[in-house]
Amino acid sequence: MRSENERVAPDGELRTMTLEAYADTIIPGEKRSADDRAIAGVATGGGAVQAGALELLQWDATGIHNGLDDLARLLNEHTEVYAGERGLTLDPQVPPFVALEYPDRVALIQRLTTPGHPEKEFWVMLALFCNMSFDSAAHLHTAEALAAGHPGLTVMGIPKPGPDGLWRFEDFGYGRVFARLHPDTTSTGSPA
């Protein structure tokens, strides 16, 4: 069994698991293997973890990289308080947050990100970068991410760029008159 300190203030693999579990709560994905504990497995396809959330979080460009140890520790400490309130027994083999079922992970993140929580801005920032790993792959060149089948950009339906890495859309509009103009429109197209 892992020690209390190892699980709550994790480094290495356990820290990664804790942060992965947070990222997977923000944008959930499917388990990478049957024994995947970090990913709750409540959605199909890749989620923030598969999109590269940890890679983005650990990049020094984000400014959050130095705080990840503290965030993982705090998240686990908050989990223990949360579990105590609800009488939950946490699996001692994994960090406390990882031991939570998905609905409890959600409930805890909602608590931490609610206006008025003293640490709110840190948990929002952590969620922001988890989200960005999925919706914009901010750790990767976009064209390369799309070519590699990045789960977020791909599921969002963002098309691939042209050969020069730029997007161009020859067809862009319906070319139809859709509505009456406002009667008080000026000759230059502004409100009167």
Added chain:
Amino acid sequence: MSSTVERTEVLVIGSGFGGAIAAYHLAAGGAEVTVLERGPWLESTDFEHDYKLGASYTRAFDFTVGDGMSILGGNCVGGGSVVYFAAMPRAPRFVFERHGSIGRRMWPGAVSRDTLDPWYDRVEESLSIKKQDWNDVSYAGGLWAAACNHSGRTANPLAVAIDNSKCVNCNWMMAGCRFEAKQSLLVNYLPAALAHGAEIRPLHEVQHISRTSDGDYRVHYNLVHEEDYRLQAGSGVIEAKIVVIAAGAGATPVILQRSEAHLGRMPRAVGRYFSGNGERLNTAIIDEEKAASLFGLDRGDGVAYAANHIGKGPTVASWDKLDGSLPEYSRYSLEQLYFPPGLGTILAQAPDAAGPAWFGPDKKEILRNWTSWLTIFSMIEDDNEGVFGPPPATGNSHRISQQMLGRGNLRYEPTKNTLGAWAASDAEVKEILEKDGLAKVMPWTNDLVGAYTVHPLASCRMGDDPHTSALDDRNELRDHPGIFVTDGSAVPGALTVNPAMTIAALAERAVPGIVQAAQRKGISVTYGAPAPDGSRSGRKRVLPLLPSLARS
């Protein structure tokens, strides 16, 4: 740095609309002009289509999280014009009569739609702003117009500063226009200013201003690292007879707050009365089959819409509520917009979510339909609630990421007026888009980073009343002669439309007064330059107005 203090005649802080317009006219009129810009100098070929941190998309932006309000602004040579969507409507007439939170008209008596129209004309000529027709409208704009029409409303293609012959509808214009279709200041005022001898220095972030013994000003700046803006690479000082501050409404008041210890007391309104232009976003998830059956939409391949990513930002707005006979706080425009991934997707909420709306499985489901998103931008009349706290150590925020993300000291607690106007506009967007099952709509959450504005205004505003305005009616900082403010912070309040046109027109209008102040300081400068491309009709219309702007 050298111990010799540099000198220039006119020092301009910021190179967005307020800075570039002043710099051009003053340089063209013969003044020695130096422009300090905190961001990098990016050119067309630097504008990448790439969401990776460190690409032009993040280098050109500044996202400052405040308490109750976050600001997205430009951070590069050209300022907001490089990252804006080039929608250029004039503010409706009633806006200039607003009372806002002070119970009486908040604009200077000298400024109305009628008196500003000739200056709008100048900007229209200088930026090649063109009225658009339905053939110029994107799929998203067409869909919004169809929905407005379906619910008995009007809709208008927006006047824009875009050369449609060059536009490829890539929807990357927030990262800077690679194709020089967008008429940013990089293709008009700034090259014209350079041609007249102005000097532009990127990555120079002004910290504060002090005074010299002979009544001139000393501008203190830090050099910012070109990739990692968290790093400082030295500092310096430039002396100038005239200072024009146009650092943006999120930064101008911070520079002045920090200058108070050196210049003496600032007007009370510096750092107060901030407005987010009443901005609010709603995301609609369009039912593609309904879009086809209700409006007969077809992109030619059997797809009705699914075109969130195609276009050129906002192309159509509904102005039915821009009615001066309605009470204040009930007037707003509803504009179709594009918001690219990364900058706000996290704030979009899943309609009918069983669990959390901004994250989790329901949020992921709506991301699967991202191409069927339609974003509607509301611009209501807010209450100028924003107040800046003490300035951070440097710049206008504590920078968190190497670029873009920082924590600022703006506090914004929306009043009942603002909350009521947002609720009314949300309800109308929902009514329009959910009619007959076209879409499901939810507003962006304000719980994460507060409200979100891309058009910060009014934090150092002009007016007639010294208690509620920091600038006089010619943009000069009260009690600090020779310091002018010409950016969005000078605009007194929310405009109910995109503000770039009004910011630019007010900057044009401020120039004759700055020229006169410069002349009185012994600078050899005259007013009367044509548009940056040499066009002269705009100038012709404003020349008769100059006596009304002169000081006795």
